Amino acid sequence: MELVRFSLGARALRVAGVAFMLAFAVLPLLWVISIALRPASQAIYPISILPSSLTLDNVWGVLFGPTGIGLGPYRNAAFYGLSSAVITAVASTLGGYALARYNMRAGEGLLVVVLALSFLPSASRIVPLFILFSATGLYGTSQGVILAYAAGSTPLGIWLMAGAFRQIPVRLEQAAHIDGAGTVLTMRRVVLPLALPGILVVATLAFIDGWNSFSLPLILIPKDTAQPYTVALQRYIQEIGYGINWPLLAAGSLVALLPVLTAFAILQRRLVRVGGLGGAIRG
């Protein structure tokens, strides 16, 4: 049974609209990939829509070539992202469990405050963190950056984990206690395995946020070798004249896209479900 019976004209309009939006959504990415994978000599005016040949030279060039940024920035981004993911997962699980299981009136208020904080995008934190880190010696350290990332991802993580824990009936823990299991065992064998999907979502979102972060490392990591790819790729835009090296920049972007697109493809169903539960917004 159809929810709305559309006329043929309306149907056609809808198909056209969705098709246009699909094109809008996909073309920019395809264009970047196209520039990244075509020989640099073909990336000049006038440009052809389809490249006549494909090559991995640009990818090789940005990763290993003399004018590339190397693997370092990607390693850095991965390191910061994964570390943040771990810390966020731990903090969110602890916080989420506390809020879900214990009736704290302060807890409800806390949850709302925490959630409101998470809606303030990271841009508004760059100056504050800069000041804090400079005054406390955390400036330029990877620990500082990782903790800054984690603090940004934790509010939403707590909210999500609280939701996940609420879906695990307390009865299961009570049954485990009755069966003689101590707190640690109950957590390890009963609660955490059931909360694992939620933890994975939280960790993945935190990793993505960390991997994608630009403004924080821009201001907090001065040293070239410790910067993530987001900052490192900038070098191709320092234009003196028309000096934008598009092939390498596009290739660098392509490499950056691979991990997140893969993670997204694997977890998209869960992310969509989680995201629809109340507007998970990345700053």
Added chain:
Amino acid sequence: MKLDIEGLTVDYGPVAAVRELNLTVGHGELMALVGPSGCGKTTTLGFITGFIRPKSGRVLFDGVDVTDLAPQRRGIGYVFQDYAIYPHMTVRENIRFPLDAAKVDRKKAERDVDEIAGLMGVGNLLARRPHQLSGGQRQRVALARALVKKPVVLLLDEPLSNLDAHLRVEVRAEIRRLQLDLKMTTVFVTHDQAEAMAIADRVAVMTNGSIVALTSPTTLYVHPPTLFAATFIGSPRINIWATEGPDAALARRIARPLVGDDAAGLLVGVRPEHVRVGSGDLTAKITLTEPLGRDVLAHLAVGDSAIRALVPAAEATGLAVDAEVPISIDPAHLHLFDAASGDRVEGGRSPSAAAASTNGGT
């Protein structure tokens, strides 16, 4: 308006929800579609409304084929099972919505709303919002909204299921009175046979996507055309015994006055209220009594066969479990069905049994 459905077939995947259904509802008639869940009655209603596209079939309003017409243009009044009144609008706005959609002049629309609200008894609720209304009130609002546009046909999907039991009897009578006053062609769908029987002009009994009986309530009760109709209509349920199998002895004995010894391949039925307890040449043992207030439902056993009998309370004082009582059944109240096809058999001969020429004593 006269409503016709021709050759309706609807598939849900591999399953046929409705098969080759034909139905005519006369002008001003109240037709009930009744049957168990999944029998296709709501699907049929959805087809009349225009939400369900069939594999094949047509629907005609006064002879005009409206099958391809959008639901918006059919002028139908529909009351959903959950009423589906707009939660964010006041009662007044709800009832006025169809008139707004038809771009009726606002002043006239408000007058129409007041009129129908008065008729439905919700005139004092017009400023309220749905969440402030009781179930019964919501239903009236839904009805008012359906009727305000003076529809050509009124369709009701299980209108009484969400109401408290005692309200159901009152509300069904109100619906019937309203329908008669307005001379409104109405189709209503229900799984409750008592409702269907109480207020419909004709009842269509459906099962597995087809209509198996289509007739007046009285006929349905007194002369059910099929086994399914006989067992579906009437509560407590009709007694049925097969002349082959574990109840054969009882079945043949009861049917003998009608068919003599030529009782092969038959199903014998008698309604519990027609089992006379207290006199007769058959002896049964009482296994359970259920006092229902006005009557007592007595569960009896003859040998291994079970009989249900409905006894008026006044006559049931002596009945106790394990007591043995005489019972009799007037052959005039027997129903006979062919065991293979389920069709009613008149005159006592089972068409699918061998046609032996023993004379039946009809």
Added chain:
Amino acid sequence: MAHRALGRATPWLLLVLPLLLLFLFLLLPYLLTFYYSTTGATIGRLLNVQQVGLKNFQVVLSSHAPSFLSVVAITAVFTTGTLVGSLALGTGLALALHTVSAGLRSALLAVFLIPWVIAAVIIGYTWRLIYDPAIGLANGALEAFGLAPVDWLTGQVSAIAALIVANVWAGYGIVLLVVSGALANVPPNIILAGQVDGASYGRIVRRVILPAIRPTFLLAGLVALVSGLNTFDLIYAMTRGGPLYQTETVALEMYRLTAQKGNVGQGAAVTVILFTVSLALAVAYVIIWRREARKWS
């Protein structure tokens, strides 16, 4: 028993780690910023700073290159454009997909959500490439239709328009996701009832569906608004606020004053302004959200 006492304290014990993390790296920085906005701190001199009261705010608000008024105007245009664009596209698409089969809808949603996982700065580089006057897709398309190429990122109007398109591309997916979720919770029967009542689809959307998702719609709108106000990465990657401050928004100004000009006090002042406006909006939407949600119980 210690057991008991521990029981009552347990939730707070569990919360120590997360609360500490949030306090130190989320709350404290903001508090410090408020303090520093009233000091004459610079990058070279962060401790032992002297109080200057509201002088930083004065200087910032009356600055000339760029004038704060123009910064605010650019921010307002950019944010409004992003808000309207992502709400319109996200909601329109959600409505279009609402009546599509669940499997197809999931697949399409996944595609439309891809920008959500891409770094904003990468999105910036991508669109900068598209707007490149020589080899970009934008001018390529114009030429295919016989129109003259445009130097997108060098004129103020075209640059801001280009930024809005890029930001809408980045943001409509989340509006789509949230509104889709809300649409799925609209009782289907009232949409059927609307059709039976003779309403056209447009009327049903206006008077039945959209009112039914109002709380979520408002939430999505306000989040898009706050997000638009704070957009930094994308603009930095595409124009750096140029040319000549013609796309300099408040967020970029905040960064420039702190990291480029080195005047931490002024940067903090702008941060305070931005933060206050964003927080006011955040509080506003929590209030409106709760009020709307209560109307429906």
